[in-house]
Amino acid sequence: MCGRYAASRGPEDLAGIFEIxxxxxxxxxxxxxxxxxxxEVYAVLDRPLKDVPDPRPVRQLRKLKWGLVxxxxxxxxxxxxxxxxxxxxxxxxxxxxxxxxxxxCIIPADGYFEWVTGTQERDLEVEGKKKRPRKQPYFVxxxxxxxxxxxxxxxxxxxxxxxxxxxxxxxxTCSVITTEAETTPLAVAPEEGPRALADIHPRMPxxxxxxxxxxxxxxxxxxxxxxxxxxxxxxxxxxRAYPVSTAVSNVRNNGPELLKELEGPEEGTLF
Numbered sequence: 137m138c139g140r141y142a143a144s145r146g147p148e149d150l151a152g153i154f155e156i157x158x159x160x161x162x163x164x165x166x167x168x169x170x171x172x173x174x175x176e177v178y179a180v181l182d183r184p185l186k187d188v189p190d191p192r193p194v195r196q197l198r199k200l201k202w203g204l205v206x207x208x209x210x211x212x213x214x215x216x217x218x219x220x221x222x223x224x225x226x227x228x229x230x231x232x233x234x235x236x237x238x239x240x241c242i243i244p245a246d247g248y249f250e251w252v253t254g255t256q257e258r259d260l261e262v263e264g265k266k267k268r269p270r271k272q273p274y275f276v277x278x279x280x281x282x283x284x285x286x287x288x289x290x291x292x293x294x295x296x297x298x299x300x301x302x303x304x305x306x307x308x309t310c311s312v313i314t315t316e317a318e319t320t321p322l323a324v325a326p327e328e329g330p331r332a333l334a335d336i337h338p339r340m341p342x343x344x345x346x347x348x349x350x351x352x353x354x355x356x357x358x359x360x361x362x363x364x365x366x367x368x369x370x371x372x373x374x375x376r377a378y379p380v381s382t383a384v385s386n387v388r389n390n391g392p393e394l395l396k397e398l399e400g401p402e403e404g405t406l407f
Contacts, residue, residue, distance in 0.1 A: 137220050138286065138312045138341040140384065141248040142169045142275070142395060143177060145283065147197055150244055153283055154180045154349065159197035169394045171245075172387045173219045177202045179290060179310050181241040182353040193355055198290075200241075204311035205293040206231050212293060212307060221289060223315040223342055223367040227360050232311065235289035237358050242344060243288040243312055246395070247277025249384055250337045250377075252330065272329075272401045273384050274336050278343075279323035279376040287313040287342040287352060287367075313342045315369050324376035328400045333375060343370045 144167040147159050171177055179200045182193035204218040221232045251271035278284055293307040317333040317340040330336045344352055351357065352366055378397040383389045 137250075137314055137337065137339045138248050139173065139219065140387075141171045141284075141286075141341075142246040143167070143171055143244060144169060144246055144392070145244060147178070150178060150180070150197055150283075154197070154242070154244070155195055156180065156197045157195045158185065160199075163197075163199040165199060167392075168390065169392055170249075170384055170387055170390045171202065174201060174203050176200065177243060177310065179241040179243050179288060180349075180353065181239070181290060182355055193353075195353070198241075198308065200290055200308045200310040202243075202311075203309055204231065204235070204289060204291050205307055205309045207234070207291055207293055209293060212295075212309075218311055220314045220339075221311045223287075223313050226289070226313060226367070227364055232289060233360075235291050235311075236363060237360060238355055239290050240352055240355075240363075241288045241290045241310060242349060242353065243286040243310060245284040245286055245341075247275050247284050248286075248341055249273050249275055249380070250340075251385070252336045270382070271385070273380050273382060274326075274330070274377045275380045275395055275397075276333065276336070276340070276375060276377045278374055280374075284341070285344045285346075285349065287344050289313065313367070314339045315342045315367070316340075318369070318372055318375065320372040322375055322377055323373050324378075326378050326400070329379060330377060333377065336377065342367065343374075345370050345374075 176199050179198050184191050185194050205212045226232045226236050251273050288310050290310040298305040317338055319332050319334045325331050333340050379401050384394045
C-alpha cells in the first residue's frame with residue numbers, strides 16, 4: 137500500500153522533470169517529508185485549459201487532495217479511505233473506473249514509507265500478550281535518486297451545498313495506484329533487514345518509468361483493455377530501502393531528518 141510518502145521537490149524542479157506547461161504560483165506547496173492522507177499534494181496531468189480556444193491537452197502541475205472522492209459521491213466523507221486503488225481491480229471498481237478511463241495522473245514523490253513489524257513484537261502477538269506491535273519504518277526510493285513517479289487517478293467533486301462562486305465548491309482529489317511488491321532483490325538493501333520490497337509489505341505504489349509518462353497521461357486513451365496494459369510494474373532492480381526513525385510514524389513530525397538513514401533498525405524493532 138501507500139499510506140505515507142515524502143515530496144520535497146518544488147514546482148520549478150518538477151516543471152523541468154515532467155515538462156510542465158502550466159502551473160499556478162499561488163498553488164505552491166512547501167516541501168513535505170511526511171505526506172499523509174487528506175493532505176494537499178502535487179499531481180501531474182494532461183488536461184485542456186478552461187476558456188481557451190485551443191482544445192489540446194496541456195501538461196499541468198495541479199494541487200490535489202490525497203483521498204479520492206468520486207464525482208457521483210453524495211459526500212466527501214470516504215476520501216481518507218480511498219488513498220489507494222489496486223492495479224488488479226481499478227478498471228472495474230465503481231469508485232475508480234471512470235477516473236481510470238479518462239483522468240489519470242502522476243503523483244511525484246521522493247519515495248514512500250512502509251512499516252514492518254519487528255520479530256520480537258510478532259512473537260508477543262503470537263503469545264497473546266497485549267502489547268501494541270512496534271513497527272520499524274523504511275524509506276523506499278529509486279536507487280539512482282530520481283523522482284518516484286507514482287501512477288495515480290484524479291477526480292472532481294461538486295459540493296452542492298455551496299454556491300458556484302464559493303472557493304470550496306469544487307474538490308480536486310486523487311488516489312495512488314498500488315501493485316504487488318517486488319520479490320526480487322533490492323538494488324541497494326540494508327545490511328540488516330529486508331532484502332526485497334515484499335519483505336516489508338506485500339503492496340507498493342505503481343512506479344512509472346519516464347518512457348511511460350506520456351502514454352499514461354494521455355487522456356485520449358480510453359480503451360480499458362489498452363489501459364490495463366499500462367499497469368505493468370517497472371523493471372526490477374531499480375529500488376533501494378533503508379530504515380528511518382520511528383518519528384515518521386507521527387504525522388505531526390515533518391522535516392528532512394525523517395529521511396535520514398539509520399545504521400540499522402531501532403532497538404525493539406528488529407526485523
